[in-house]
Amino acid sequence: MPEPRVDVVLPCLNEEGALPWVLSRLPDGYHAIVVDNGSTDRSAEVARELGATVIHEPRRGFGSAAHAGLLSATAPIVAFCDADASMDPADLPLVVDPVAAGAVELVLGRRRPTTRSAWPAHARVANWALAQMMRDATGVNLHDLGPMRAAGRPALLALELADRRSGYPLEMVLRASATGWRIREVDTPYSPRVGRSKVTGTVRGTFTAIKDMSRLLAAERRRPTQSDRGSERPQ
Ligand SMILES: Nc1nc2c(ncn2[C@@H]2O[C@H](COP(=O)(O)OP(=O)(O)O)[C@@H](O)[C@H]2O)c(=O)[nH]1
Ligand SMILES: [Mg+2]
Numbered sequence: 001m002p003e004p005r006v007d008v009v010l011p012c013l014n015e016e017g018a019l020p021w022v023l024s025r026l027p028d029g030y031h032a033i034v035v036d037n038g039s040t041d042r043s044a045e046v047a048r049e050l051g052a053t054v055i056h057e058p059r060r061g062f063g064s065a066a067h068a069g070l071l072s073a074t075a076p077i078v079a080f081c082d083a084d085a086s087m088d089p090a091d092l093p094l095v096v097d098p099v100a101a102g103a104v105e106l107v108l109g110r111r112r113p114t115t116r117s118a119w120p121a122h123a124r125v126a127n128w129a130l131a132q133m134m135r136d137a138t139g140v141n142l143h144d145l146g147p148m149r150a151a152g153r154p155a156l157l158a159l160e161l162a163d164r165r166s167g168y169p170l171e172m173v174l175r176a177s178a179t180g181w182r183i184r185e186v187d188t189p190y191s192p193r194v195g196r197s198k199v200t201g202t203v204r205g206t207f208t209a210i211k212d213m214s215r216l217l218a219a220e221r222r223r224p225t226q227s228d229r230g231s232e233r234p235q
Pocket of ligand 2: 082086193197
């Protein structure tokens, strides 16, 4: 088999119902790395049976899972995708191709709901506020902290992301921007998930996400900006 061009990291917590469809939708040359840390259903077995690499990460948390997937990837490009069938892996080239072409270093898929029920109202409002803060922090015209995304593997590793909970996707964007990466947002369809939400669909998950993300944004605001650094230079 030829080496995969793209490794797709799929954080997965109890997604046995969604995985067969998700894994059947990968484009040629894309290899799935399903990262499980705590599933009580048959997610890991289902993923393995369907040909995915399955990683078991002992530490809980979305960031733990996402980062373990990145560390075990070997392809030059790494993409991230939810394993809940809310996004279609067949759309991954939308985020991968601009990175593969060398046009930008990070592409985020802006979630475009296909039905009203795809995205709960409180999650939309929280996301709208978050997008405003991301625009302020990065200067990029972002509208969503899109979970479907792609970047080069060595570059991602060099960001040395530290968050291991729900702040991981935001930390990636903030660090990438601070490092001078070109970031692009593309539209990607977003459908109702299969099974139950673990993050923004629950009050606890939303609360944790807001806490993790606020901490990161506050830390980002404390960092010296490009212009501050510029004015520190001797004249
Ligand atoms: N391994 C792992 N996967 C997780 C964890 N939390 C969420 N996920 C997965 O991350 C993806 C997004 O989570 P989801 O519950 O859909 O969040 P939502 O889209 O905000 O409702 C799904 O594939 C989940 O199974 C976690 O702690 N560990
Ligand atoms: Mg989801």
